[in-house]
Amino acid sequence: MKRLLPNLLRLAALIILVAFLVQPALFEPLLKPLVQANAPAIYNQGSLLSLTLSHLTTVFIATFAATVVAVGLAILVTRPIGAEFLPLSRSLVNIGQTFPPVAVLALAVPVVGFGEKPTLIALFLYGLLPIFENAMTGLSTLPPAIVEAARGTGMTAWQRLTKVELPLALPIILAGIRLSVTISLATATIGSTVAAKTLGEVIIAGLQSNNLAFVLQGGLVVAVLAVLIYDAFSAMERMVSRRAGRV
Amino acid sequence: MRFRIDKLGVVIAALLAYGAFLAPFANFRANRIVPGEPRAILDALPAGLGTALLIFIAIALVFVVLKTPTLLRLLLGLAALSVLAILIGLSASHLTPPENTYARVSPASGFWLTSFAFALLTADALARLRLSPFARVTLLAAAAAAVAALLMSGAWDGLSILKEYGSRAETFWLEAGRHVLLALGSLVAATLVGLPLGILCHRVETLRAGVLNVLNIIQTIPSIALFGLLIAPLGWIALNVPGAAAIGIRGIGVAPAFVALFLYSLLPVVANTVVGLAGVPRDANDAARGIGMTDRQRLFGVELPLAFPVILTGIRIVLVQNIGLATIAALIGGGGFGVFVFQGIGQTAMDLVLLGAVPTVALAFAAATVLDAATELSNSKPSRAA
Known part of the structure; x- marks a missing residue:
């Protein structure tokens, strides 16, 4: 019962978000007071829905690639064969997080040009760190008794990894992906300063034409998306950790 | 005596080999806007110096691949980074024609890759040495002082980033x-x-x-x-x-x-x-x-x-x-x-x-x-x- 109210609120937020993206004109009266007499209150230089979809696609591709690479690397450095890389990987994660996203984005431009690509690269690189850090923590802090037991039952290294270690580390890895997605959703807006098609376009158009309604709608859509996705991941983590017995 | 191979060293060596021998060291542009022409180490540095740098990197390659004492690796990393920092400045004054204020020289992918490889070597050695907090801050201060000294001495003045700085x-x-x-x-x-x-x-x-x-x-x-x-x-x-x-x-x-x-x-x-x-x-x-x-x-x-x-x-x-x-x-x-x-x-x-x-x-x-x-x-x- 205690979960009911928050869930109703989330559902309401989702419905309002979808309604706004499909029929933004319905919300015009709400945003009208924020703009000067003749300025448009609803973003009119492109469809909000398609911008949102390409925003989500960009974040999804970058996060997916980051997950594959980060989890793969974390598996490698927690095996005996890759143990030599462990100290360096820890300090690289630390150093990497001091790079501001804008700098990564700006530095990617000379290499790959304007558009979606620098954004994808920045989101990918920036998304790697939380996932890698969490996967490394998850895989290296497993209860030794369980790992021993798995070895004792005669499981091969591969079976131990896929049947015991990864499932047990999954909640922590998911927490890393959640962090990475939330950061990416917000950072992707900055991608529009290098001509990527994301919701940042709406915000920047608002900043340039002094149109507060644009800034507000772009910002709110991203924020609501981030909150909903964050909550979905949290729910998934609770489910997975209940199954893994790591509550 | 048997030599043992350092796995991380292999990765660093691969980066070094590509960065030094295949990728361009510096980019030369006739003015601020035109696309750059890549220059390899031998063209980018005065005769002799380029060859010396390549020999130095070749020796470093062998040194990092083998299991060598951590402290020596740290010293090599720091020394190599300083050498690269000084040489990229020299390359700028070497490539810029005399009396020409429009030409721009900037570090190219080879410079960044070799620097990155040596930075990895340094970071790895530092992580393995587990330095005390004081030692780490001292090292940071020393690095900052070295960069400041390079900036003050004018060794980097020919680089395009400093030309941008100079005008503002x-x-x-x-x-x-x-x-x-x-x-x-x-x-x-x-x-x-x-x-x-x-x-x-x-x-x-x-x-x-x-x-x-x-x-x-x-x-x-x-x-x-x-x-x-x-x-x-x-x-x-x-x-x-x-x-x-x-x-x-x-x-x-x-x-x-x-x-x-x-x-x-x-x-x-x-x-x-x-x-x-x-x-x-x-x-x-x-x-x-x-x-x-x-x-x-x-x-x-x-x-x-x-x-x-x-x-x-x-x-x-x-x-x-x-x-x-x-x-x-x-x-x-x-x-x-x-x-x-x-x-x-x-x-x-x-x-x-x-x-x-x-x-x-x-x-x-x-x-x-x-x-x-x-x-x-x-x-x-x-x-x-x-």
């Missing part, structure tokens, strides 16, 4: 001051507000979830939107509150950037204060109560000192995050290094982007190193504080 030295320091002011000022404000708020949240349980949820949601608003959204309320305050405009509150500029950074900073400070206070052992609190300490004495004498390392971790997160986010302030006229980044993106002048990005990264890196060292120090002697 005054603005550079102005924006640098603004950047630091934004990042540090909002941190101080957030600590002054966040610490009491965190203590309150710890004491009053009903408040905790609500406050943390609100702060969490603020974090999800993209920074450029939050900057933009604050323009209107602050503009209104400037117009309607007497005296507000006089102390610098305006719709655009530093004020909204400062407030946005402050809002983003609150969550890590408050959350870490709550976590730190919650982690204080019950025994410590009971003992303090037992000897008749008042609530206030307990807070300042027991709880805060014990929670200090966790709170400091929160402050580190905030400072590094703020140094990065302050670049975005430039989009709403708040100044900072972002001014150069966005101007550079607008003019497709990458040297200008670097002029903004490099100091930002360096600042964030230095802040992280210093605060990490401080956290480690405060962690290692909590017993005395208690």
Whole structure:
């Protein structure tokens, strides 16, 4: 019962978000007071829905690639064969997080040009760190008794990894992906300063034409998306950790 | 005697081999706008020096692949980085025709890759040596001093990033001051507000979830939107509150950037204060109560000192995050290094982007190193504080 109210609120937020993206004109009266007499209150230089979809696609591709690479690397450095890389990987994660996203984005431009690509690269690189850090923590802090037991039952290294270690580390890895997605959703807006098609376009158009309604709608859509996705991941983590017995 | 292979060394050697022998060392452009012509090490450096560098790297290749003492690897890494830093400056003066002020020379992929490979070697050696916090800060200070010396000596003056700096030295320091002011000022404000708020949240349980949820949601608003959204309320305050405009509150500029950074900073400070206070052992609190300490004495004498390392971790997160986010302030006229980044993106002048990005990264890196060292120090002697 205690979960009911928050869930109703989330559902309401989702419905309002979808309604706004499909029929933004319905919300015009709400945003009208924020703009000067003749300025448009609803973003009119492109469809909000398609911008949102390409925003989500960009974040999804970058996060997916980051997950594959980060989890793969974390598996490698927690095996005996890759143990030599462990100290360096820890300090690289630390150093990497001091790079501001804008700098990564700006530095990617000379290499790959304007558009979606620098954004994808920045989101990918920036998304790697939380996932890698969490996967490394998850895989290296497993209860030794369980790992021993798995070895004792005669499981091969591969079976131990896929049947015991990864499932047990999954909640922590998911927490890393959640962090990475939330950061990416917000950072992707900055991608529009290098001509990527994301919701940042709406915000920047608002900043340039002094149109507060644009800034507000772009910002709110991203924020609501981030909150909903964050909550979905949290729910998934609770489910997975209940199954893994790591509550 | 049998030689053993260092696996990480193989990766570093591969980067070095590609960077030194196949990739261009420097980029030459006849003026600021035209595309560059890549130059390999042998063309980019005066005769003899180029060959010497290639021989040096070839020897380093063998040295890193084999298992060698960590301290020697650290020294090699540091020496190689210094050599590369000096040579790229020489390459600039070598490639620029005499009396030519339009030509631009910038480091190319080969330079970056070899530097990255040697930086990896250095970082790995440092991680394995587990230096004390003092040693790490000293090393950072030495590196900063070396860079400052190179800048002062004029060895890098031929590089295009410094030519960009040369034509706007005054603005550079102005924006640098603004950047630091934004990042540090909002941190101080957030600590002054966040610490009491965190203590309150710890004491009053009903408040905790609500406050943390609100702060969490603020974090999800993209920074450029939050900057933009604050323009209107602050503009209104400037117009309607007497005296507000006089102390610098305006719709655009530093004020909204400062407030946005402050809002983003609150969550890590408050959350870490709550976590730190919650982690204080019950025994410590009971003992303090037992000897008749008042609530206030307990807070300042027991709880805060014990929670200090966790709170400091929160402050580190905030400072590094703020140094990065302050670049975005430039989009709403708040100044900072972002001014150069966005101007550079607008003019497709990458040297200008670097002029903004490099100091930002360096600042964030230095802040992280210093605060990490401080956290480690405060962690290692909590017993005395208690």
